[in-house]
Amino acid sequence: MVMPSDFLDLLAADAADANDVSAADRIRKVLFECLFHQLSDQRVTSLFTLLGFTGEFDCYAIAGYPARSSVRTRKTIEKIVSDFGGVCITAEHTLHSPLAAEQGGSSFDSTVDKSVDKSAKQSGNTVVVALIRPVGAATPEVICNTIASEFDDARALTLGPQLHGANGAMRSIRTALYCLQAAPALAAAVPQLPRPLRNDDALPERAMIGDPDARKELVDVVYGSLAAAGPDDPTLVTVSTFLKYGGSLETAAKELNVHPNTIRYRLKRAAESTGWDASDPREAFVLSCAIALGHMAA
Numbered sequence: 001m002v003m004p005s006d007f008l009d010l011l012a013a014d015a016a017d018a019n020d021v022s023a024a025d026r027i028r029k030v031l032f033e034c035l036f037h038q039l040s041d042q043r044v045t046s047l048f049t050l051l052g053f054t055g056e057f058d059c060y061a062i063a064g065y066p067a068r069s070s071v072r073t074r075k076t077i078e079k080i081v082s083d084f085g086g087v088c089i090t091a092e093h094t095l096h097s098p099l100a101a102e103q104g105g106s107s108f109d110s111t112v113d114k115s116v117d118k119s120a121k122q123s124g125n126t127v128v129v130a131l132i133r134p135v136g137a138a139t140p141e142v143i144c145n146t147i148a149s150e151f152d153d154a155r156a157l158t159l160g161p162q163l164h165g166a167n168g169a170m171r172s173i174r175t176a177l178y179c180l181q182a183a184p185a186l187a188a189a190v191p192q193l194p195r196p197l198r199n200d201d202a203l204p205e206r207a208m209i210g211d212p213d214a215r216k217e218l219v220d221v222v223y224g225s226l227a228a229a230g231p232d233d234p235t236l237v238t239v240s241t242f243l244k245y246g247g248s249l250e251t252a253a254k255e256l257n258v259h260p261n262t263i264r265y266r267l268k269r270a271a272e273s274t275g276w277d278a279s280d281p282r283e284a285f286v287l288s289c290a291i292a293l294g295h296m297a298a
Contacts (some may be wrong), residue, residue, distance in 0.1 A: 027051055032091040032129070038174065040167040048166055052087045053133050059169050060140045061160035062130045062196070063093075063176040064151035073128050073150045080147050087133040095125050098181050098209035124155075127180060131169055134162070144196050156183035159196035171213060175199045178211040190282060204289035215293060222287065223294025225273040231298065236291070238266040239278050243288050247279065 031047040034040070053059065066073035074090040081088035128151070132143060144159045151157050158179035160172035179197045182205035187193045194201050199214075206214035226236040238256065242263060245251040253260040267278050274290075276283040 024051065028089050028091070031089070032093075035131075035170045035173050036093065038170055040165075040170040044170075045166040048169070051089055053169075056165070057133050058162055058164050059131055059133045059172065060162040061169070061172040061176040062132065062140075062144050062147065062158070063127055063160070063173070063180055064157035065124060065155045066126070066128045067150055067152050070126060070128055074130075076150050077128070077130050077147050080150075081130070081132055081143060084138045084143065084146075085135040086138065086143065087135065088130055090128060090130045093127050093129050093177070095127050095177060095180060127177075129173060129176065131173065141196075148195070153195075156180055156187075156193060157196045158183075159198050161199050175206070175211070175213060178202070178206045178209065178214065181209055182206050189285070204286050207289060207293065218286075218290040219293050219297050222274050222276060222290035223297075226270060226287075226291065227294060228273075235266055235270050235273070238263060239270050239287060240291055242267060242278055243284055243291070247284065 027047055027050050031044065031051065034044045034047070048054075048057070062077075070092045074092070077090055078088045130147070132140070134140065134143075140159055140162055144157070148157055156179070158176040160174075160176035160179075163169070163172050179199065179202050182202035183193060183197060185205045185208075186197070186202050199206070203214050203217060207218055223236075226239055227233050228235075238252065241255050242249070242252040245255065249260045249263050253263050256263070270287075271277040274287070276286050276290075278284050278287050
């Protein structure tokens with residue numbers, strides 16, 4: 001979506017000249033349309049300012065499926081955050097399958113407070129997104145746990161990272177929505193789905209469905225740590241070999257012609273540098289994805 005600059009300028013002027021609720025609501029709707037379509041330029045920053053996100057603000061997103069009506073859920077969340085002293089704006093969003101993008105659409109096609117199509121309602125794809133500017137001692141975790149009851153407890157609830165400015169707001173929302181899309185795959189792979197689901201919880205699944213932040217994290221941070229000394233880095237070679245042979249220390253040691261204790265030491269060093277332990281099945285999957293993406297990006 002391309003938002004013409006003259007339209008945003010007119011919208012800002014409209015809000016500046018009017019103090020009624022409808023003017024602020026129009027600003028909010030357009031702001032979320034911009035964020036859902038990954039726009040975060042200076043004009044979007046101006047829209048934030050009009051809604052109380054002034055100065056050098058930090059913010060984070062929470063997204064989930066409403067337990068009641070979307071309108072009631074949004075109002076309750078905004079009041080709770082306000083009672084904590086924070087600033088909160090919310091929107092309704094239609095979340096499509098990640099496969100929609102492959103079929104010529106966008107998995108993030110949005111409807112901000114519009115009447116969503118019947119198929120979306122029937123399949124329960126309407127989510128509520130809250131964007132929160134923290135104030136005081138209330139952490140994102142405290143706020144998320146406090147408003148969790150407003151979301152369907154049988155479905156995923158996601159907490160995006162706390163980031164800075166308009167671009168950070170866009171990325172936190174994007175991460176929260178990708179986590180919601182990744183939740184079904186993650187639920188099939190772990191004993192219990194974390195609640196709230198955070199960005200690192202679904203890192204490989206997010207990368208698989210096209211999240212650029214997840215891919216960057218896996219390639220630049222995880223693979224980059226393993227391959228700090230290049231593609232022949234002993235840590236990378238050891239982790240790759242260990243994973244290739246199903247997590248067998250003895251087989252990996254034999255393949256690399258080293259003692260099993262050397263494998264243990266290198267795996268421990270890899271866990272310390274990447275934050276992911278190759279001996280854990282779930283974390284081994286994260287490392288496998290990072291190595292695969294790293295090789296493709298090399």
